[in-house]
Amino acid sequence: MHCDQTLSELRDIIQRKLQDLANKTRPESLYEPIRYALAQPGKQLRPILLLLCNEAVGGSLEDAVDAAAAIEVIHTFTLVHDDIMDHDELRRGRQTVSRRWDENVAILAGDGLLVMGYERLAHLPPRHLPVLLRLYSRAILEVCEGQALDKAFELRDAISLPEYYEMIEKKTGRLFALACEAGAILGNGNPAQVTACKKFGAALGRAFQLQDDLLDVIGDEQTLGKDVGSDLEEGKKTFLLTHARMHANPQQRQELDTLCSQHPLHEAAIREIIQLFDELGTLAAAQHEIDACLTIASSQLGFLPSSNARQNLAQLLLKLARRNH
Amino acid sequence: MHCDQTLSELRDIIQRKLQDLANKTRPESLYEPIRYALAQPGKQLRPILLLLCNEAVGGSLEDAVDAAAAIEVIHTFTLVHDDIMDHDELRRGRQTVSRRWDENVAILAGDGLLVMGYERLAHLPPRHLPVLLRLYSRAILEVCEGQALDKAFELRDAISLPEYYEMIEKKTGRLFALACEAGAILGNGNPAQVTACKKFGAALGRAFQLQDDLLDVIGDEQTLGKDVGSDLEEGKKTFLLTHARMHANPQQRQELDTLCSQHPLHEAAIREIIQLFDELGTLAAAQHEIDACLTIASSQLGFLPSSNARQNLAQLLLKLARRNH
Numbered sequence: 316m317h318c319d320q321t322l323s324e325l326r327d328i329i330q331r332k333l334q335d336l337a338n339k340t341r342p343e344s345l346y347e348p349i350r351y352a353l354a355q356p357g358k359q360l361r362p363i364l365l366l367l368c369n370e371a372v373g374g375s376l377e378d379a380v381d382a383a384a385a386i387e388v389i390h391t392f393t394l395v396h397d398d399i400m401d402h403d404e405l406r407r408g409r410q411t412v413s414r415r416w417d418e419n420v421a422i423l424a425g426d427g428l429l430v431m432g433y434e435r436l437a438h439l440p441p442r443h444l445p446v447l448l449r450l451y452s453r454a455i456l457e458v459c460e461g462q463a464l465d466k467a468f469e470l471r472d473a474i475s476l477p478e479y480y481e482m483i484e485k486k487t488g489r490l491f492a493l494a495c496e497a498g499a500i501l502g503n504g505n506p507a508q509v510t511a512c513k514k515f516g517a518a519l520g521r522a523f524q525l526q527d528d529l530l531d532v533i534g535d536e537q538t539l540g541k542d543v544g545s546d547l548e549e550g551k552k553t554f555l556l557t558h559a560r561m562h563a564n565p566q567q568r569q570e571l572d573t574l575c576s577q578h579p580l581h582e583a584a585i586r587e588i589i590q591l592f593d594e595l596g597t598l599a600a601a602q603h604e605i606d607a608c609l610t611i612a613s614s615q616l617g618f619l620p621s622s623n624a625r626q627n628l629a630q631l632l633l634k635l636a637r638r639n640h
Numbered sequence: 641m642h643c644d645q646t647l648s649e650l651r652d653i654i655q656r657k658l659q660d661l662a663n664k665t666r667p668e669s670l671y672e673p674i675r676y677a678l679a680q681p682g683k684q685l686r687p688i689l690l691l692l693c694n695e696a697v698g699g700s701l702e703d704a705v706d707a708a709a710a711i712e713v714i715h716t717f718t719l720v721h722d723d724i725m726d727h728d729e730l731r732r733g734r735q736t737v738s739r740r741w742d743e744n745v746a747i748l749a750g751d752g753l754l755v756m757g758y759e760r761l762a763h764l765p766p767r768h769l770p771v772l773l774r775l776y777s778r779a780i781l782e783v784c785e786g787q788a789l790d791k792a793f794e795l796r797d798a799i800s801l802p803e804y805y806e807m808i809e810k811k812t813g814r815l816f817a818l819a820c821e822a823g824a825i826l827g828n829g830n831p832a833q834v835t836a837c838k839k840f841g842a843a844l845g846r847a848f849q850l851q852d853d854l855l856d857v858i859g860d861e862q863t864l865g866k867d868v869g870s871d872l873e874e875g876k877k878t879f880l881l882t883h884a885r886m887h888a889n890p891q892q893r894q895e896l897d898t899l900c901s902q903h904p905l906h907e908a909a910i911r912e913i914i915q916l917f918d919e920l921g922t923l924a925a926a927q928h929e930i931d932a933c934l935t936i937a938s939s940q941l942g943f944l945p946s947s948n949a950r951q952n953l954a955q956l957l958l959k960l961a962r963r964n965h
Contacts, residue, residue, distance in 0.1 A: 345788035396751060400744040419725040419791055422747060426721060426754070427784045433758055434777035437770050444769050445762050452759035459752045463670035466744055 332384040348424040365498035368512040370624035374502020385435035392428035454493040461486025468552040483524040491520030511618035522608035528553035544585040559597040657709040673749035690823035693837040695949035699827020710760035717753035779818040786811025793877040808849040816845030836943035847933035853878035869910040
């Protein structure tokens with residue numbers, strides 16, 4: 316498959332860039348956790364989206380590769396700090412930085428990653444730098460806003476769906492949208508193309524987060540690389556919980572709240588919750604929302620000229636639609 | 641005094657810029673702590689140094705004021721995160737962010753501040769942006785390295801003076817040097833002037849940290865706005881402790897270690913430690929080092945043309961020499 320080859324080639328290019336970045340060694344207590352966080356590559360969706368959008372509007376890889384590395388490093392920063400705040404123990408199948416070392420080490424490693432991401436931007440073509448520095452900064456600040464909402468919502472009994480969507484648009488959607496928009500800008504795309512790419516990324520990010528919410532309860536622990544049901548256990552206001560509480564009768568709502576308040580949350584309770592989600596049409600609604608977002612994303616690709624890169628973007632979208640981790 | 645007026649005018653300009661920055665309100669859980677951290681101005685040494693160095697090489701305020709705001713916001717970021725790591729309760733006479741809210745809030749507020757600092761840089765004259773983005777990033781990464789060394793040293797019994805100086809050069813000296821260097825670059829200073837400004841800042845930063853170490857034991861709690869003896873209590877490897885352990889005989893070293901290991905560290909113990917520092921010539925040595933650094937800083941000013949700004953820099957240096965908080 317030509318497409319897969321290209322995607323894996325892009326992944327290699329990004330991974331090499333990230334390894335180059337993590338070549339500092341002293342002090343060990345800063346750079347060892349940074350290398351650790353960068354060494355276990357995730358899906359690298361954001362940098363790949365950036366490079367594909369760049370290519371899709373006719374840009375050159377060379378002009379965009381530092382922006383791609385930057386967005387992956389910055390995404391890694393958000394994971395390292397989020398894992399502290401959420402007391403998560405597993406990430407990509409390994410211990411989180413805060414668990415393997417401690418919270419202080421994870422705070423500093425995250426800070427270092429964020430700065431290293433920004434440092435990468437200094438290598439961009441100077442004509443694009445002011446705009447991109449502003450875009451990256453606003454996007455990262457919105458990711459912080461999204462995480463702040465996420466933590467604030469944990470303390471509440473329930474949130475509305477608009478609140479849910481505001482939170483995930485900032486926390487997850489924003490970096491996806493940034494990746495696609497930045498790629499199109501660096502590729503000198505016209506305004507319509509830049510807007511299409513941004514919308515494509517935002518819709519994809521929304522679908523991605525909805526899938527995350529879904530996989531948290533119906534995913535496989537081994538494949539996921541993290542605990543199943545951890546969102547529920549942490550009191551995260553996912554789409555599922557929000558939708559289910561809205562559609563539950565008082566008795567079902569009571570049952571749901573009682574189940575969710577168990578610590579630790581055993582497999583049996585998770586199964587009961589899933590059954591409730593199913594009865595309330597929540598699982599079907601989540602899948603429906605995901606499909607709707609992916610359709611919006613797909614439609615944006617029509618604004619881009621036909622090319623290998625556009626085909627790869629469409630292919631990536633299909634892969635995401637089928638993802639199980 | 642014309643000089644003081646100018647300094648206080650500069651302080652007002654910076655403070656207004658910072659207030660403009662902190663005008664976002666939602667989500668409260670992110671922006672309230674950010675406003676809180678920015679609202680209690682410190683000495684604003686770094687932005688003032690930046691603006692004065694800029695002016696001293698003939699630059700215009702307008703070109704440099706965003707870089708000045710950025711460095712103060714970034715300095716505030718380091719304080720907010722350091723206070724988490726050090727479990728500090730007081731900063732500038734008020735509760736720290738991590739104490740007033742919690743650690744998660746402080747992690748996010750610090751992240752937000754760092755990003756807001758970078759966002760400011762997007763407003764700089766584009767011709768200077770690539771160089772400054774790289775300089776800022778390298779400097780902030782070194783501040784992280786310094787903090788990592790600081791925390792790693794806490795776990796050790798003792799460190800050498802070269803290790804101490806490496807730590808403070810990164811943790812404190814680097815932002816001072818950056819401020820002065822960035823100011824000179826933005827003012828289009830020639831290479832000799834830029835180097836002189838950078839050296840001036842580095843020496844001033846070193847003196848400043850040595851003074852901090854000294855004030856931690858001989859300062860006044862009210863004036864300092866933080867607990868006296870907190871470095872000792874946290875096991876910080878200050879100049880004083882490092883010097884004293886080097887010059888103590890085995891009995892004195894034993895006495896010092898026993899005193900420092902007390903938790904909480906009462907006033908009586910602090911008095912005994914100070915007496916030991918005095919007997920070992922440590923207080924005098926610290927003062928000698930401070931004077932030496934200030935002399936180096938002062939000599940660098942000779943590379944700058946005579947001007948009001950240069951006079952202000954000299955005046956600032958004298959003020960720092962006499963500081964008690």
